[in-house]
Amino acid sequence: MFYLFCPYCGEHREEEEFHPRGQAHLSRPEDPDGCTDEEWGDFIYFRTNPRGLHHEIWVHAVGCRKFFNVTRDTQSYEILETYRMGSAPRITDLNDKQQSREVQA
Amino acid sequence: MSEAVNAAVNEPIRVAVMEQLPKANVTARSPLAHSTRVVPGTIQETAGVYLWEEALRTHLAIRGNAGSADFSRGVEAATGLALPDRLQCSQSGDWSLSWIAPDEWLLIGPGKEAYAMELSLRAQLDGHYAVINLSGGQTLLRLAGPKARLVLMKSCPYDMHDRNFPVGKVVTTVLAKSQATVHRIGDEEWALVVRRSFADYVWRWLMDAGKEYDLGPRRPE
Numbered sequence A: 001m002f003y004l005f006c007p008y009c010g011e012h013r014e015e016e017e018f019h020p021r022g023q024a025h026l027s028r029p030e031d032p033d034g035c036t037d038e039e040w041g042d043f044i045y046f047r048t049n050p051r052g053l054h055h056e057i058w059v060h061a062v063g064c065r066k067f068f069n070v071t072r073d074t075q076s077y078e079i080l081e082t083y084r085m086g087s088a089p090r091i092t093d094l095n096d097k098q099q100s101r102e103v104q105a
Numbered sequence B: 001m002s003e004a005v006n007a008a009v010n011e012p013i014r015v016a017v018m019e020q021l022p023k024a025n026v027t028a029r030s031p032l033a034h035s036t037r038v039v040p041g042t043i044q045e046t047a048g049v050y051l052w053e054e055a056l057r058t059h060l061a062i063r064g065n066a067g068s069a070d071f072s073r074g075v076e077a078a079t080g081l082a083l084p085d086r087l088q089c090s091q092s093g094d095w096s097l098s099w100i101a102p103d104e105w106l107l108i109g110p111g112k113e114a115y116a117m118e119l120s121l122r123a124q125l126d127g128h129y130a131v132i133n134l135s136g137g138q139t140l141l142r143l144a145g146p147k148a149r150l151v152l153m154k155s156c157p158y159d160m161h162d163r164n165f166p167v168g169k170v171v172t173t174v175l176a177k178s179q180a181t182v183h184r185i186g187d188e189e190w191a192l193v194v195r196r197s198f199a200d201y202v203w204r205w206l207m208d209a210g211k212e213y214d215l216g217p218r219r220p221e
């Protein structure tokens, strides 16, 4: 049981209200008719499965029903940040996480 | 292909809007018509918590861009209510307008006025917006009394403490593994909007959860 900060509701909510929706920041090939089968196949089917830092899409399913992004450590389950759709993550590697801890401390 | 899609977007919007209440002499039944019947002689004088349904009200979902002055002016002109801030509710007389999401609000009012209100919203609004009549899809429950908050604390994972849930706040959250839009109307007064298909389940859950506080399935006198 953990809390996620919904960037649209502006407050922490119980995990039960959310659903994870997989890897974030996938970019659809600009020209689907012109791309190779491999490029299209990668977009449709292939996802990373990292041990450590991961950017994911979550949806506030029982709440405002908005999708947003989460930066999470898949090893410790620690949620490092949540941010709105269309914006970029602040934390992009685990060293940033160490830094942000030091700043907080 | 993309040209055809854009052409469709530029066509004038056509929406089928209709009076959803039957004109013939048909008895309206709320989703809780069967369970709210009170057996005479079973009611105690005082209850720690009261539970009742405000049946067959108007429920309209309004969607649009909160940042657009035209949109907020249009909603206010039709409803007399200002668009509420995040997790808040605007109220006036028998109407209330609750924040549901950054681009969605729930308007609740007298049951027979759904069609007229939808028409006046459509007359006032323009551009990219939606008005959806949900009156048949959900219902309004009321919970009141000194122990009402305890019943909600048992039922929701959300923090119901005064410091987190002051009067006036509206939150859509989990209620007994189902979902409800919970509005704190007063110190000891709450309104719950639940789905029609879950109304019976939620009603029975609340009846059971309120048993230890002498729940009375009726309005307080």
Ligand SMILES: [Zn+2]
Pocket: A006, A007, A008, A009, A010, A060, A063, A064, A065, A066
């Ligand atoms: Zn939310």
